[in-house]
Amino acid sequence: MEGVLEMHSTHRRRLILFIVVGAVLFYFSSRVGILRLYQGSTVSMYVIAIGSIILLTGYSGQISLGNGAFMAIGAYVAVLSQLYLDLPFVLTFFVAVIGAALAGLILGIAAARLTGPYLAGATLALAVALPSLANLFPVLGGEQGLGYDSGNAPTLFGEVARFKWLFWISSFTALITCLILQNILKSRYGRIWKSIRSNSVAAELTGIHASKSKVLAFMLSAGIAGLAGAVLTMSLGTVSPSAFPLSLSFALITGAVIAGISSLLPGSLVGAVVLVGMSQLVGTLTTRFEIGDVLAQNLKELIVSALLILAVVFTPNGPGEKIREMRDHRKHHSHGGHR
Amino acid sequence: MSLIVRNLSVDHGAIRAINNLSFIVEKRRLTAVIGANGAGKSTLLRTLSGLIPASEGKASWGEHNLLKGKAEQHVRNGVSHVSEGKSVIPELTVEENLDLGALWRRNKKEADVTKKYVLELFPRLGERLKQRGDTLSGGERQMLAIARALMSKPQLLLLDEPSLGLAPLVIEQIFQTIRDIANSSDLTVLLVEQNAMGALKIADIGVVLNLGNIVAIGPSADLIADPAIRAAYLGY
Amino acid sequence: MEKLISASLIGLSQGAIFALMALALVLVFRSTRVVNFAQAGQAMVSTYIGWEVVTRTENYWIALPAAALAGALLAAIIETFLMRPLAKRASHGAIAPVASIIASLGVLGVLHSGAAMIWTSEQKLFLSPVSVNGIEIGSTVYPFSQADILIISTVIIVMSTFAFFFQRTSLGLSLRAAAFQPEISRLAGVKVDRVRTIGWALSGAAGAIVGVLVTPGNYLSPFSLDILLVYGFVAAVIGGLESPQGAALGGLILGMSLSFTSIYVSSGLTFIVPFVVLLLILIVKPKGIFGGGSSRNA
Ligand SMILES: Nc1ncnc2c1ncn2[C@@H]1O[C@H](COP(=O)(O)OP(=O)(O)OP(=O)(O)O)[C@@H](O)[C@H]1O
Numbered sequence: 001m002e003g004v005l006e007m008h009s010t011h012r013r014r015l016i017l018f019i020v021v022g023a024v025l026f027y028f029s030s031r032v033g034i035l036r037l038y039q040g041s042t043v044s045m046y047v048i049a050i051g052s053i054i055l056l057t058g059y060s061g062q063i064s065l066g067n068g069a070f071m072a073i074g075a076y077v078a079v080l081s082q083l084y085l086d087l088p089f090v091l092t093f094f095v096a097v098i099g100a101a102l103a104g105l106i107l108g109i110a111a112a113r114l115t116g117p118y119l120a121g122a123t124l125a126l127a128v129a130l131p132s133l134a135n136l137f138p139v140l141g142g143e144q145g146l147g148y149d150s151g152n153a154p155t156l157f158g159e160v161a162r163f164k165w166l167f168w169i170s171s172f173t174a175l176i177t178c179l180i181l182q183n184i185l186k187s188r189y190g191r192i193w194k195s196i197r198s199n200s201v202a203a204e205l206t207g208i209h210a211s212k213s214k215v216l217a218f219m220l221s222a223g224i225a226g227l228a229g230a231v232l233t234m235s236l237g238t239v240s241p242s243a244f245p246l247s248l249s250f251a252l253i254t255g256a257v258i259a260g261i262s263s264l265l266p267g268s269l270v271g272a273v274v275l276v277g278m279s280q281l282v283g284t285l286t287t288r289f290e291i292g293d294v295l296a297q298n299l300k301e302l303i304v305s306a307l308l309i310l311a312v313v314f315t316p317n318g319p320g321e322k323i324r325e326m327r328d329h330r331k332h333h334s335h336g337g338h339r
Numbered sequence: 340m341s342l343i344v345r346n347l348s349v350d351h352g353a354i355r356a357i358n359n360l361s362f363i364v365e366k367r368r369l370t371a372v373i374g375a376n377g378a379g380k381s382t383l384l385r386t387l388s389g390l391i392p393a394s395e396g397k398a399s400w401g402e403h404n405l406l407k408g409k410a411e412q413h414v415r416n417g418v419s420h421v422s423e424g425k426s427v428i429p430e431l432t433v434e435e436n437l438d439l440g441a442l443w444r445r446n447k448k449e450a451d452v453t454k455k456y457v458l459e460l461f462p463r464l465g466e467r468l469k470q471r472g473d474t475l476s477g478g479e480r481q482m483l484a485i486a487r488a489l490m491s492k493p494q495l496l497l498l499d500e501p502s503l504g505l506a507p508l509v510i511e512q513i514f515q516t517i518r519d520i521a522n523s524s525d526l527t528v529l530l531v532e533q534n535a536m537g538a539l540k541i542a543d544i545g546v547v548l549n550l551g552n553i554v555a556i557g558p559s560a561d562l563i564a565d566p567a568i569r570a571a572y573l574g575y
Numbered sequence: 576m577e578k579l580i581s582a583s584l585i586g587l588s589q590g591a592i593f594a595l596m597a598l599a600l601v602l603v604f605r606s607t608r609v610v611n612f613a614q615a616g617q618a619m620v621s622t623y624i625g626w627e628v629v630t631r632t633e634n635y636w637i638a639l640p641a642a643a644l645a646g647a648l649l650a651a652i653i654e655t656f657l658m659r660p661l662a663k664r665a666s667h668g669a670i671a672p673v674a675s676i677i678a679s680l681g682v683l684g685v686l687h688s689g690a691a692m693i694w695t696s697e698q699k700l701f702l703s704p705v706s707v708n709g710i711e712i713g714s715t716v717y718p719f720s721q722a723d724i725l726i727i728s729t730v731i732i733v734m735s736t737f738a739f740f741f742q743r744t745s746l747g748l749s750l751r752a753a754a755f756q757p758e759i760s761r762l763a764g765v766k767v768d769r770v771r772t773i774g775w776a777l778s779g780a781a782g783a784i785v786g787v788l789v790t791p792g793n794y795l796s797p798f799s800l801d802i803l804l805v806y807g808f809v810a811a812v813i814g815g816l817e818s819p820q821g822a823a824l825g826g827l828i829l830g831m832s833l834s835f836t837s838i839y840v841s842s843g844l845t846f847i848v849p850f851v852v853l854l855l856i857l858i859v860k861p862k863g864i865f866g867g868g869s870s871r872n873a
């Protein structure tokens with residue numbers, strides 16, 4: 001009984017926190033320029049996409065180099081459902097999640113027996129294969145892609161500038177996704193995934209059907225990635241295969257690793273801000289120091305990649321763990337002795 | 340040359356597997372270390388062969404400090420370790436497993452002499468040189484593991500439970516071979532065993548280990564005769 | 576008939592390239608359990624070194640070993656200064672199973688951007704020692720050139736050299752032993768760390784040879800070899816990731832599947848074929864054709 005009450009109160013606290021954050025974002029959206037709003041949308045998109053990696057890799061211990069492909073699936077499903085079914089944009093998001101999750105389910109079942117490098121191989125091949133489908137089926141619009149219309153804000157809010165409206169949608173979607181993801185990760189499933197990750201044989205013995213819950217994680221992760229794809233399409237106003245290069249999948253992994261692969265919050269937010277902020281930083285550096293074109297174009301990738309290497313070497317499980325480790329170390333020493 | 344262990348302690352994280360251990364093994368002696376599961380026997384050997392670090396204490400073989408340097412260096416200093424559970428490489432052939440033990444030796448002629456000697460000791464291996472390691476029987480695998488260690492021409496041989504998982508008849512055979520090796524060469528042997536009776540029977544000295552501490556040490560005949568040891572470790 | 580011959584020959588030439596790339600990945604994986612995504616980047620940088628040599632000397636046969644040497648050196652550096660410490664530092668927690676893959680992605684990014692800074696993203700022409708035009712027999716021109724013959728024969732030579740080295744030399748034996756059972760190898764006196772670095776170096780050389788073989792006739796850019804990583808990796812996974820023979824077979828299967836579908840079905844399927852082939856094989860054998868069969872834990 002007490003446990004249930006406790007659950008409810010943390011639940012409520014989380015909900016209140018999210019409402020406060022939402023209100024703050026809403027307030028600031030009227031006080032910043034177009035660039036910041038656009039960056040805000042991109043950060044929100046990355047938060048969702050990185051969340052999908054954190055669930056998959058940080059919790060269920062599987063690696064996917066193909067979450068960019070699931071984003072593409074979500075994006076195309078959203079666009080097609082608007083084009084042919086005339087769905088309102090909120091519903092296109094739902095359909096995007098379902099479409100990508102279904103694709104994830106199919107691949108997840110096919111790949112359920114695959115571990116580590118074999119799964120990485122299958123998802124890598126998927127990431128390369130999928131964008132090329134757009135050129136095979138005319139309905140997908142080929143290299144130019146298809147347009148997507150996010151509509152205008154309801155008149156309730158009065159006249160709302162386009163970028164502000166896009167920011168509202170994407171940040172709101174990111175907030176809700178985080179809320180739901182947080183609940184999933186803290187639920188029984190989160191614990192099951194963790195126990196499977198650390199020891200699949202033992203987990204199997206304790207009666208957990210390891211491969212079933214792995215498939216579930218894969219499906220959920222794909223669905224969330226699909227949502228990120230829909231958000232990306234909305235803020236770009238179009239979808240095309242070139243929006244989902246292999247490097248997107250890699251960027252997501254970078255974002256997930258930088259602040260700790262199993263930290264949803266603030267991990268995914270930090271990762272997203274780093275990814276977006278890096279473009280800004282490099283842009284500023286380039287104009288300030290008059291760096292040549294060739295250097296400038298590649299500086300961002302160089303910094304992000306170097307950051308990824310440094311992060312995985314020096315804070316492999318995120319800065320949070322490092323800080324905890326250092327604290328424990330100090331405690332250990334002040335008490336002295338072994339055991 | 341002798342093996343000198345002084346105040347040795349080894350930890351696995353929070354677990355102390357070896358606690359302040361001291362003993363000396365004289366040259367050319369066959370010493371048996373016995374004790375229950377988890378007594379720290381394997382940990383002791385793994386520390387002496389350089390696979391895991393010690394927390395405190397000293398251990399040396401002649402002029403060589405055994406707590407310094409990697410396992411691959413220890414072999415070059417004359418310490419060979421046959422680790423627990425048939426330490427052969429299943430994917431390699433019998434001959435490759437043997438050769439592996441002598442790859443580091445510069446003098447190939449001497450290595451060939453050793454190989455001849457080892458194959459005389461274990462003729463069954465000679466008949467199976469081209470077979471893969473995983474096609475051998477348990478007893479043959481154990482022989483191969485010991486043979487591989489001998490290929491490095493050790494002065495100190497560390498054996499971890501050579502009787503593990505073998506039939507009584509084969510165990511007797513392996514023990515006899517170990518005694519023969521010790522008799523016929525200039526070899527000091529530290530034999531770790533669960534099969535306490537078998538090990539003490541062939542050993543000169545016995546060490547009884549319990550939870551990382553020495554509870555008894557002495558000539559193995561004395562240990563066999565000790566009623567307390569008999570009751571606790573020999574089962575009658 | 577003409578179609579069949581063309582498809583087989585192209586399949587053979589492509590398969591040879593994929594096989595060598597797969598071998599490079601396998602060499603690293605079996606010795607250190609790392610799936611090295613940086614392989615494409617390493618091959619690319621080595622090929623640029625080869626390009627520098629070939630533009631200065633105008634001699635392909637100096638460029639090839641120069642690139643191989645550069646590839647070996649680069650790989651050895653990555654193994655020694657990144658992967659080895661990483662294995663110790665990231666050995667626990669959620670990151671442990673994926674740390675090396677992630678680090679190799681980082682290396683790939685550094686190599687991509689670094690190469691683009693040094694050599695720009697402009698496409699470079701790589702001088703070919705032989706004709707890259709289709710061979711003419713009678714009135715038909717086959718889409719198969721002297722360059723393809725060079726590729727196939729070089730790959731066969733390189734792979735047989737590797738096979739000889741692994742099966743017949745002491746160092747080869749240490750490499751195999753350290754890959755299978757590092758601890759037992761240590762106890763037998765094998766310097767496992769050094770042997771691992773050698774494994775990486777060989778893999779780097781193999782990747783570099785791939786780059787210098789495929790680039791003539793195509794162009795060189797910082798990203799031009801990336802797709803080979805995908806094909807090579809798929810081929811390696813098909814073969815089971817641990818066996819050089821598996822890599823050769825996987826490369827051949829993939830090369831043939833690609834050339835036959837593009838000649839008989841459509842060339843638009845190039846990127847989809849590897850995924851389909853891979854998934855089909857993995858559904859039947861989740862650890863590849865040659866993988867998981869041996870009794871590793873016996
Ligand atoms: N790698 C390890 N990590 C943590 N604890 C370990 C490790 N290896 C051994 N231990 C612990 O150290 C203690 C001694 O283990 P050890 O293997 O040395 O015992 P043993 O005497 O060889 O037992 P057995 O006869 O069963 O082989 C045990 O409590 C064991 O659980």
Ligand SMILES: [Mg+2]
Pocket residue numbers: 380381382423
């Ligand atoms: Mg033991």
